[in-house]
Each structure stands twice: as structure tokens, then as C-alpha cells.
Amino acid sequence: MFKRTAMTAGLFAFTLASLASGPAFAEAKPASLPVGITTFMSGPASVFGMPAKEAAQIYLDELNAAGGIDGVKVDPIYIDEGVGGDRLLSEYRRVVQEQGAKVMLASISSGNCNTLAPVAEDLKVVNILWDCGTEKAIEGHQYQYIVRSQANAVTEMVASVLYLLKMKPDFKTIAVVNQDYAWGRDSWDIFQSTLKALKPDVQVVAELFPKFGASDFSAEVSRLQVLRPDVVLSTSWGGDLDTFVRQASQRGLFKTSRFFLALGESSLERLGSSLPDGVLIGARGDHYFLEPRYVNDPKHKAFVEKYKAKTGVYPIYSVYHMMQALDAMTAAYKKAIAANGGQWPDEEQLAKAFRGLEFRGLTSPVTIRPEDGQGLEDQLFGTTTTSPDYKFKVLKDIMIVPALLVTTPAGQATPEWLKTLKPELLDKVSLLDKQQ
């Protein structure tokens, strides 16, 4: 009796020891890997959502044709963010709990990211915040399963201020025309706080927040023509940005004020010649199909050609963000499999693999911060100029802002960190052609 008990105890101890030293509870390798992807397939934001979906399809077709991830083919399940918060939430749960998605890519809308992140944490499924900007989705939380494969609004807005100060250091007045919703308001708050820290003498002469989806900017344009601010900032996007730019351009507002369009890269091709030369443009990352450092990079070049052939247009930033998220997922699986002794990882192991992950999408490498899962993504800016090779404006005077310079350090609160910024920060960045 004693002998049998001792043997059992010994076996138990051996099992424990082997668990502690070797690969933990290896998951059986699945036949396929269901991945949920939320994107706007309807509504105004489908200008970003549908191109991103096309990109995902291109990426996954290629990945699966090459054997998938460690021989497992990825099976995408697309969810429309345009259906609204409540339905999206129930769809999200259904895809995880009933269709067994092991990784979720969500989402474009910041509001949706804020809603879905705690749900993903609760469901213990890795969620890649693939496009939304709000820093609040991660900051102040202690998530294990939430990571972001791109920058957040703080990185984007602080870098925007640096480019504006670099290109027009002597401006005295600024006006903002942003969409009246969370992104329009939050991005302006960050921009304004940064501006106060770096150039406190600037006067804000108008803060205009027209309705999201507004079709008429007559009054806004007239008021700006009267006020004549040195700079007009807009973080608007999609149809709203296009309409505002066209109405402002048709009425000559670009001649009296310098425009800064923080998301302008996504409208360059659509706006064509309506967009004048000399407009400062942001790209929500270093995403630009003519990115000087990667324009001839084989991976980037091949993708741009393939995407153009499939859709008839050049890729915009949401496309790059989608590719980045999928590259992050693939890289994390490879890292987790390697760490697990070649065995397929479980959700917890996968989540751990994302922390500190370094990967490359189509442009410069991105690091996912180990402390909080925030992506560190460089930011590209440029100024519009006419090119004989394209029917729309391209960018010159390009500046790449390193993410580490302009991102709230892990564990710190953004409002307090912004107050610590000093004008000397500007000395640490320069235009790309001046670096060479």
C-alpha cells in the first residue's frame, strides 16, 4: 500500500517537474485557425474598412497558399462594424464562443475598441487593436490579451505638431475643423495640449466641429475666410474630409491659410487635383505607397502592385494597418511555437508572445511594447506637390518621426506626459532628405 502511494507521489512529482521545465500543455494543432476581423463594410467608414478587407484577403490567400502558419490555414471571419455597438458586441462574442476564433482583429472605430477590449480579456482571446486610434483602449488598463499593432492617437498627434512646427515655425494663429465625434474631439485635445507645451504663443481662433457626415461646409469656410488663421488643422477623414477640402479649395481658402490634414494620405488619390500644392499631410503611421525608404522594397513593391491590380487604386493607411496586424499575428504565432518547443501554443502562450514582439508589415518595423502591448510605429508626414507621373498629389519634404520620441511612456498618463514636452523635442527630428 505504502509502496503504491509512494510510486503515485513520485509519478506526480515527475509530471510536475516536467511541466515546469518543458513545454506547457501543448495545444493540439488545429485543422484551421479561425480569425475574427471586425471592419467597416457599411457606412461612411467603409472607405477604410473595405480596402482593409481586400488587403486581408490578399494576405491570407498568399499565406494559406504557402501552407498557412506552421501548416495551419487561417480562416477569416469578417464582422461588419457598421452594424452598431450592441450588434457588433454580440457578433464578436458569437465568433469567439461559437465559431471558436482564436485571434480577433478589432477594430477601426475607437469606440468599438474601448467596448471590445474588456470583452476579449474576459473571453481570454487575443485581440489585436488593428486600426483604432484612442490611447484610452490600453492606457490605464492591465490587459493580458489586448495588444495594438500600430500607434495610438498620442503618437500621431504629437508627431503632427512636430511636423507642423518644422514646416511652418512662425505661425501665430490656428483654427481646427474636425468631425464632431470622439476622434475629432480627442485628437484636437492631444494636438492642442502638445502645441501649448511646444509653442505656447499660438492663438486658437476657431474650434469648429461640424456634424459627422456633414455635406456642407459653407459657413465654416466663410468664417475661416474672415478669420484668416495662419494654419487650418483637420483630422477629418473619408467623405467629410474630401467635401471640406473641395469646398475650401473651390473658395480659395488654401490661398489664405496653410492646411494640415492629419489623415490626408488616405484622400490623396480621391482628391486628385482638387488638393493644392503645399498642404501638410499625415499618414497615421509611415504608410505611403511611395514611402522613400520602402518604395523599392520587394515586399512593399510587390504588394502595392498586387493591390493596385486587384482594386484599381493605391493602398491607403488602413490597408497598411491591416497588413501590419496580420504580420504581427503570424510573427507572434511563430514566436510562440518556437518558445513552446515546436508545439502549437494555447491562447495564453500566444498572448505572451505578442509582448515585446518585433515584426515588419510593409514599411518600417514595429515593436509591441512588453509592458502594455502598445505598438510603437513611426509616423510619416509630407507636403503635397504635383507630379507628372500621377493624376493626384504626391508628397515631398517627407519627415519620419520615430515612435519612441512621441509616445506616452508605459505606465504614464498622457495628459501629464504631454505637459512635460519641451520645445527641444523639435531638434530631434528632421526631414528625410536632410538626414541623408
Add this chain to the structure above:
Amino acid sequence: MLALLDGVSYAGLLFLVALGLTFIFGVVRILNVAHGSLYACGGYAAATLGLWMGQGGDSLALSLGALLGGALLVGIVLGTVLMLLLRQFQDRDPILQLLVTFGAFMIFEDLQRMIWGTQPYFVSDVVNQMGTSELLGVVYMNYQLLFVPGAAVAVYLLLQWFLRRTLMGRQIVAVTHDREVATAMGINAKRVAYLTFVVGAMLGSLGGALASPTTSLVPGIGADMIVLSFAVVASAGLGQISGALIVALMIGLARSFCVYLMPEMEVVMPYVIMVLVLLMRPQGLFTVAQARRI
């Protein structure tokens, strides 16, 4: 002064769409949610025609022809489709009819996405061809400053003339007042209803067509306009044509005054006006009290 000038163009577009909505309700007694789709499709069709016709050269007549052609085409085709659909639900619960038009709206939204995709659509040749004017140091597009408000007023006058001076117009007015009596007097109410629906649909699509040179056409644009049009129609009183003109002007001007004086209020101003009007006059500003039929 500047706010006045800014408000009239927007008011003109709003009036045209609301006019179609209220005109249809006045005769057919259906609140047509799919009217937003007529606005969107009118815009898309005008832009498509504009792209196609504009390839020939820089002609203002061709550009205007594209706007009008798009509006007529969409108004006739979609107006007929909607009318045929609603005939299946004639004399049924108004809520059911409302739901049918809502269903049609959703279908049309998907059709738009299938045909025109999700990228913003825009053809602005006509705006450039009409040039600009400078007033008080501010540059205005002649298209927005003169053409759109002028078109709205012209449509209003034409419709008033049509309703008061033509036989068909008088038949429409008769059906609006009392369908049964009008039918008893030999008026073909079915034909009148069809014609009203198509004219109303054309007004909605004309609003979209006239908006297309200055606005990016994107998925969901119809939903925004139908909500605002409802605010106009509810404030003016259902079926009130002159009322719709005045309320559209009120909303357009209030919105642009807000941009100058209280930018924070710009988004909610149309609804503030609607709520205030409905609190004081639940039947709408211009609805005349009717004798109760026993």
C-alpha cells in the same frame, strides 16, 4: 450677413428633399423612409452621368444636363419601383407601410454599395464652370450662392403653379383633401397617387443631384438627409409645402448662425428647432386645424 448667405444654399437642398417627402405624404399618406435613398441615388446617378458626359469637354450645359438627367432617371425608376411595391400594401396598417419603405431603404443602400462601391464619389465640374463671386471679402461659389437657392425657389414656384393652374395639379389637391370624394367625382386616384409619388421621388433625387457637385457621396449619405428632412417636415406640418420652405430656411440659417456664434450648437440646432416647434404646436407650424369627421 455672411451667415445668411451661407445658410440659403443648404436650406435650398434641404427644402427640395423635404418637399418631396411632404408632397408624397400629402397625397399618398405614406411617410417614405426610402426617400433618403432617392437623395443618395440621385446624387450618384448625376455624378456618374457627369463623369460620362463630361468626358466630351468643358460644357456647362452638359454638366447641368447630367444633374437634371440623373435626377429624372432615378426619380422615375425608383419612384415607380417604390410605388409598385407599396401598392401591395395599400390600405394596410400605416406602420407596415412605413416598415416596407424602411426595408426598401436598406435594400437601396446595399444596391448603392454594389454599384458605386464605398469610396467617396464626386464630380464638381459644374461648380468650376459657374465660377466664384466675392462678397464682403469672402469668396463664394456661384453654384452654391445663386444656382442652388435659385433652383429651389424655381421648383417651389413651378410646383405651386402646377398644383393651382393645371388640371392634374387640381386633381392632386382634390385627392389630398378627400380621396373618397375625389374618386366619386371621377378622378383616377390611383393615377394621381402614382404621379405624385414619381414627382416627389424626382424632388428627392434632384436634391441629391444638386448636392453632388459640392458633396462627397458616401455610403450612409441618404440616412443623414432623411433624418433632417423628417425634422423639416415634422416642424412644418406633414403635407405643408410652403411650410417646408420656411422651416428649411430656418434650419439652414440657424445652422450657419451657430457656426459664427455658437459652434457647439451647430449639430443639434435642427433638432432643437423641431423640439421647440413640436412642444408649442404638436401638429406642426403650418398645419391648419381640421374639422373632425363624425
